[in-house]
Amino acid sequence: MTHAEHPVLATDGLTVRFGGHVAVNDVTCAFHRGTLTAIVGPNGAGKTTYFNLISGQLKATAGRVFVNGEDVTRFPAPRRTERGIGRAFQLTNLFPNLSVLENVRLAVQARSAHGFSLFSMASRHVELIEQAEHVLARVGLLDRAGAVAATLSHGDKRKLEVGMMLALERDILMFDEPTAGMSVDEAPVILDLIRQIKADTSKTILLVEHKMDVIRSLADRIIVLHNGYLVADGAPAEVMSSPIVQEAYLGTGVADHV
Amino acid sequence: MLNTLFSGDFPRSRWLTGLLLLIAVALLLAPFLFPGSRPLDTAAKVCIFIVLVASYDLLLGYTGVVSFAHTVFFGMGAYGAAIALAKVGPGWGALLTGGALGVLSAMVLALLIALFSLRVRAIFFAMVTLAVASAFAILVSQLFHITGGEDGLSYSLPRELTPAFRLVQDKVFDVRIDGRLLTYYLVLTACAGLFLGLLRLVNSPFGRVLQAIRENEFRAEALGYRTVLYRTLASCIAAGVAALAGVMMAVWARYTGPETTLSMDIMVNILLMVVIGGMGTLYGAVVGATLFVLAQNYLQTLMAGLSSAVSGVPVLPNLFAPDRWLLWLGVLFILSVYFFPTGLVGRLRGTGSGR
Ligand SMILES: Nc1ncnc2c1ncn2[C@@H]1O[C@H](COP(=O)(O)OP(=O)(O)O)[C@@H](O)[C@H]1O
Ligand SMILES: [Mg+2]
Numbered sequence: 203m204t205h206a207e208h209p210v211l212a213t214d215g216l217t218v219r220f221g222g223h224v225a226v227n228d229v230t231c232a233f234h235r236g237t238l239t240a241i242v243g244p245n246g247a248g249k250t251t252y253f254n255l256i257s258g259q260l261k262a263t264a265g266r267v268f269v270n271g272e273d274v275t276r277f278p279a280p281r282r283t284e285r286g287i288g289r290a291f292q293l294t295n296l297f298p299n300l301s302v303l304e305n306v307r308l309a310v311q312a313r314s315a316h317g318f319s320l321f322s323m324a325s326r327h328v329e330l331i332e333q334a335e336h337v338l339a340r341v342g343l344l345d346r347a348g349a350v351a352a353t354l355s356h357g358d359k360r361k362l363e364v365g366m367m368l369a370l371e372r373d374i375l376m377f378d379e380p381t382a383g384m385s386v387d388e389a390p391v392i393l394d395l396i397r398q399i400k401a402d403t404s405k406t407i408l409l410v411e412h413k414m415d416v417i418r419s420l421a422d423r424i425i426v427l428h429n430g431y432l433v434a435d436g437a438p439a440e441v442m443s444s445p446i447v448q449e450a451y452l453g454t455g456v457a458d459h460v
Numbered sequence: 461m462l463n464t465l466f467s468g469d470f471p472r473s474r475w476l477t478g479l480l481l482l483i484a485v486a487l488l489l490a491p492f493l494f495p496g497s498r499p500l501d502t503a504a505k506v507c508i509f510i511v512l513v514a515s516y517d518l519l520l521g522y523t524g525v526v527s528f529a530h531t532v533f534f535g536m537g538a539y540g541a542a543i544a545l546a547k548v549g550p551g552w553g554a555l556l557t558g559g560a561l562g563v564l565s566a567m568v569l570a571l572l573i574a575l576f577s578l579r580v581r582a583i584f585f586a587m588v589t590l591a592v593a594s595a596f597a598i599l600v601s602q603l604f605h606i607t608g609g610e611d612g613l614s615y616s617l618p619r620e621l622t623p624a625f626r627l628v629q630d631k632v633f634d635v636r637i638d639g640r641l642l643t644y645y646l647v648l649t650a651c652a653g654l655f656l657g658l659l660r661l662v663n664s665p666f667g668r669v670l671q672a673i674r675e676n677e678f679r680a681e682a683l684g685y686r687t688v689l690y691r692t693l694a695s696c697i698a699a700g701v702a703a704l705a706g707v708m709m710a711v712w713a714r715y716t717g718p719e720t721t722l723s724m725d726i727m728v729n730i731l732l733m734v735v736i737g738g739m740g741t742l743y744g745a746v747v748g749a750t751l752f753v754l755a756q757n758y759l760q761t762l763m764a765g766l767s768s769a770v771s772g773v774p775v776l777p778n779l780f781a782p783d784r785w786l787l788w789l790g791v792l793f794i795l796s797v798y799f800f801p802t803g804l805v806g807r808l809r810g811t812g813s814g815r
Contacts, residue, residue, distance in 0.1 A: 257682065259678070259682065278681070278686075279681045279682055280681050280683075280684045280685060280686045280687075283682065283683065283684035284684055289682055291679075291682075295676065295678065295679045295682070296675075296676065296679065297671070297672050297675035297676050297679065297680075298675060298676070299675055300671065300672070300675060304668065307668075308668060308669070308672050308680075308683060309683050311665055311668070311669075312683040312684040312685055313684065316665040317665055317666060317669050317685060317690070318665075318666055318693075319664055319665045319666060320661055320664050320666045321657075321660055321661065321664055322664055322665065323464075323467050323468055323660070323663055323664065324663055324664055324665045324667070324668050325468045325663070327665065330665075366679075366683070370683065370684070
């Protein structure tokens with residue numbers, strides 16, 4: 203079997219239950235190479251939880267996850283990362299007391315074979331540092347390279363978060379509200395970056411985003427989650443005009459974005 | 461050159477550099493600067509505890525792992541050498557084989573503990589190590605025909621390490637160049653090598669991953685690092701280094717018993733030394749161990765002097781009675797944690813977090 207027959211990423215009946223609450227309920231969906239899929243839904247719909255199930259931060263109660271046709275449901279997070287899943291978190295998730303450069307350098311190092319190099323000096327692996335600096339330049343943080351991550355502004359932390367995922371150079375990129383809380387002049391840096399990545403057709407992008415103008419300009423497809431269910435799936439224009447989406451958004455006052 | 465030796469990780473503070481240089485010179489010239497057996501004994505213990513505390517800092521300060529079994533590994537190294545010397549006789553073969561077996565068993569035990577418990581929550585790991593520590597102490601006292609039980613073991617060293625051995629017939633700067641001096645310099649050299657090795661380890665790509673795990677294990681996993689493997693390897697290395705410190709302790713003291721290697725007191729002392737010096741900065745181990753061992757050895761003397769100096773005043777002589785030295789050590793500890801929450805090294809570097 204060649205991998206070309208398979209979607210890059212697929213979930214089959216994916217479900218997770220927290221006590222009595224079903225946060226993601228029987229979601230079956232496939233994602234194809236070179237596409238950007240926007241995932242929308244009101245707060246608490248299960249978008250982040252769906253991401254956690256895919257990248258392995260959470261164990262599914264039922265259902266399966268496939269990467270290039272391989273069942274990765276039982277893989278822990280590091281092995282899924284190895285298989286090609288990159289993740290940027292909604293709640294910024296950094297190494298707070300390390301420098302900005304070191305945060306990204308650790309991501310670069312993760313895909314090199316150097317992690318178990320015990321007696322070489324990290325500062326002498328110049329190639330890793332250069333690659334990290336290259337990524338910092340892409341997200342516009344090169345001038346902050348020496349700063350301690352915890353001291354960054356919110357917007358810069360979001361950029362670093364995205365930079366760490368980019369540095370992994372995975373084929374599947376999952377952005378969870380990457381521009382949330384960013385100022386109007388900061389957000390375009392990230393959005394341009396997503397646009398650039400999209401131009402590389404070997405990537406598969408999943409993007410959780412609320413701003414409909416952003417989705418309209420970037421997405422090839424929209425899926426809608428509501429109360430853990432996948433309630434709509436299709437081309438942006440079609441999904442945005444469907445009654446079910448209008449209803450889902452009306453319930454939470456996000457309607458003005460639609 | 462210096463950069464390679466110190467792995468690019470310099471003290472980064474003029475005061476700290478000065479303090480470390482002072483400690484290094486004092487240790488290097490101890491037999492000549494402070495004649496007598498008690499100062500030399502103190503100097504050797506400083507060296508050994510620097511390595512022991514630094515190996516513990518690899519776990520606590522760099523990886524964020526809390527373990528109470530560090531004295532077990534220290535003890536395994538010490539007992540390995542001690543049992544071989546006591547049962548086989550004072551030869552180099554016995555010392556090296558026994559020591560190597562002790563170090564090896566310490567690393568295997570660390571591996572087993574890690575495999576059984578590093579996957580679970582940190583508090584559970586700490587409890588497991590606590591249980592292992594008391595179980596090991598009981599085992600040592602039960603197997604008294606091998607370990608000497610509560611009395612411990614006394615033994616002789618290879619001839620070259622005994623006071624009777626003369627390397628040079630004449631005195632140098634009025635100091636006899638005997639086996640005792642040779643032992644001291646062996647211990648000092650080994651400790652310096654181990655310390656610099658640990659310094660390299662924490663500044664290696666591997667060491668950076670350990671820090672990432674300490675900072676945010678969840679994210680380290682998401683980047684693709686198998687954190688359990690990293691923590692397991694760190695535990696084994698720390699155990700091996702602690703056991704080597706134990707071998708040196710056995711050689712230096714010519715006696716090994718539960719009181720000097722396994723007691724909970726020593727475990728608590730190691731914790732205090734790490735915290736006083738500053739966690740996650742190996743230099744903290746140097747500063748912490750030096751101050752602590754000095755206080756342990758000389759606070760009583762100092763207090764005896766103070767007590768007689770204030771003998772006319774009410775209450776005060778009692779307060780400074782040498783028996784109260786532990787109380788004052790406690791007071792010093794509380795003060796240092798209160799005023800230097802990032803340890804002395806953090807304080808001297810003038811940073812919030814030491815890194
Ligand atoms: N670890 C958890 N334990 C219990 N409930 C959770 C957990 N994670 C998420 N939830 C719940 O699952 C639902 C979906 O949350 P989430 O996926 O974060 O929504 P979204 O990202 O779409 O805003 C929410 O009701 C949330 O409270
Ligand atoms: Mg969310």
